[in-house]
Amino acid sequence: MFDPYSRHAARMRKQRRHALALRLCQVFSRASKQVKTTVSPFKVGDYLAGDDPFNGSKEGVVVVIKGPSIGLRTVVPTGGTLVYYDYRQLRRPW
The missing domain is CATH 2.30.30 (SH3 type barrels.)
Structure with missing residues (x-):
């Protein structure tokens, strides 16, 4: 029978939380870079x-x-x- 409080289950939950935190950090980092950079319709030399x-x-x-x-x-x-x-x-x- 599966024990939700076993060390293996606790380790798996910790790994999932770590992976989720890493992914959220990447998403927010990419979003902040897009907000900071604006796309200008002009080029150098115009x-x-x-x-x-x-x-x-x-x-x-x-x-x-x-x-x-x-x-x-x-x-x-x-x-x-x-x-x-x-x-x-x-x-x-x-």
Whole structure:
């Protein structure tokens, strides 16, 4: 007859709990990585126009993409400064 309190049954329950905890850790880790990384519709080298109340309206080429922030290398008027915009504030100028 099966004894639910035997050492073997206790060991099996412990292994199942450990496997479940490991799987949940993997699922939550993958979910947190997906939340932190946003997919930008733009690529490095695209020519974009950004409109922001703090940075103003500027056009430039995408140089850096870090999460939701996109760095534009502007040409006019300061000559080559890097301005960061949220990807939702950018559009194609045409």
